[in-house]
Amino acid sequence: MTWPDGQGSSRFDDAPPWRRASARARLWFPVVFSLVVQGVGTAVVVRLLGLPAPAAAVAMTVAVVGPLALLGARRHPGPVAAVVALATAVDLLIAPEPGPPPVSLAFAVVFGIVRGARTWVVASIASAWVGVLVLAPALGHEWPPGRIVLSTVALLVLVLVGVSVRERRERAVEFRRLAAQRRQSAEQAERVRIARELHDVLAHSLSQISVQAGVGLHLMDVKPEEARAALASIKSTSKDALDEVRSVLGVLRGDDDVPTSPARGLADVDSLVDGVRRSGIEVSVDVAPDITETVSTTVGAAVYRIVQEALTNVVRHSGAARVEVRARIEGGAVVVSVADDGRGPDGATEGNGILGMRERAALSGGGLTAGAAPSGGFLVSASLPLGATA
Template identity: 40%
Template structure:
């Protein structure tokens, strides 16, 4: 796949789905692993917000001192490591918050580092440590508020209301639920990204297979004609110079046509997405195949049954290549000098039959041996079938059925 295709497919993928812009920013933040900016913002928010909360809750809580500031700073600073050590940070922020609350300092944004630490742990897949950290925070808070308050500062205070415990529990549940939702969404985005990559790889593989099949069909047919005519020219060079000249003329025409078709196939590689310079060959070019076969000494009889129709480009190209490959195999492997091509048109399908009377020559004719496989692939790509093999009475037969993908237009 070219860089141009990657940019195009990547743009289409972002338009069709994938994470939103803020999530891509989160992913980049995660890749850096040291989230300085967000951590500094949280430190500033916790310090300023806790100072404001301390002034609002002067009684009965302990005023903020250096130890309180250190706890707030340490709990927030742990967030620098939340991508590398998510479990440790989740428990560390919870412990810092518990010590802060146990020391009798006022409520405030002390819970923000806990939320971010547990959030990062869940997103990173450390669900149990994250749940354990928030559970420890809630249980510790309940013990401090309803039992340990007797021995902890400030002195003379009473138990907290259970309404506050419900509020803390709701806060914990909201944090965990939001983290779980983001984790699920990130897994879904990852799956979609892998599916898009797999689909792009399949498209690239299918394109390579199509080009390889086209090149095989073009070169196999043309080189077979050239090979036969070169043999004729060499044999008649001294005894019949005029016939040798005719063979050389046929070689020149076949090579020129092969070069043109190869150039057309390769143009699709140089300029993906651009329209080809000439239309793909179809059944309207069967007379050319007959002339080329005649130049090799093979007589081809064409027969048509049913009402001739215009085929869709894909079906027309497949039909042309199947006939071309079948005739190439006759030239290469058969001792027969005649072949019959029958086109059977039906409302939604085309039948192809190519017969030769044989027998097989048994000579080494060259080639990759992929001709029949290529014909089957072309037919299967259209939902059709193909059968090829020896006939009971001798010779060889290729029988194919190609369905139409759209209702064709009849000739007048």
């Protein structure tokens, strides 16, 4: 059986007890209520009018057919509406005097329209009502015009109620769909952000560790002091990387016990450069003296991560001997560039590092270019608005 949520019986069977009870109540209430109103009301009318036994039997049968037909309204709303409309028409023709209200017809009309059987419903009640108006005079029943108008208006109101309920449900479904879509988009954006943070931290640190480990192995026997310095650098880099990873994961878990590191910014570029220098690459830094106090924390963090990833790519891929890092303010924006004298672009597809740098620049309302430098080597250049807060 299909229940009020439109799903099959297996979903109903798996539902908690309170929900199963609620579903049963919604299923049986229209049936029981209609039976009570129409069955008891018809019995009273039959008794008051003194109908003969055959007519009374037909009237009572018709009075319960509509309510019982509602049991199938959730699975077959259209045919049920047709059956109830026919039963109501027969009842009106048997006992033309005003009797109990056709409650089952009201439920059938609203249920049918809500569950997408509007054509069935409109065709059924229109045919039944026209049939009553045509056959009633032939059977010698005279209905006052006021009753005809009132009944017609009542049918139209039922149809409008059904349409209104259906539209409200459709809006609710669409709202839930959009909310789920927004939630999914937010979750995806958060996953991308976390992946970008972890990539920037780990790629930079592991690149330095790899280079320093190679230096340590090479110098272990011939220059033990320099090898020891390389190992100390590995230890320091590893500790910094672990602290940053813990901070990122703590934010992801919402763990208040995990200390969060202060946001890295332009003031921390020197520490990045020191690590690259220990890899044997000459690095020059040209940062405008007032830039640290001018840019926001958000922009400073974005610049830091862009420089970090650019330097990581230099260490891993360029084979460069020299790198130049520049940061300055031009026209209301921070312009940062990292240029090396290495082999330049190899024509391969951009990797996650450059993609991550572009995303960071875009999130701050800026842009980033990466490619061959005019004088050879590779150049990464980004421009970020000073007022960015993303």
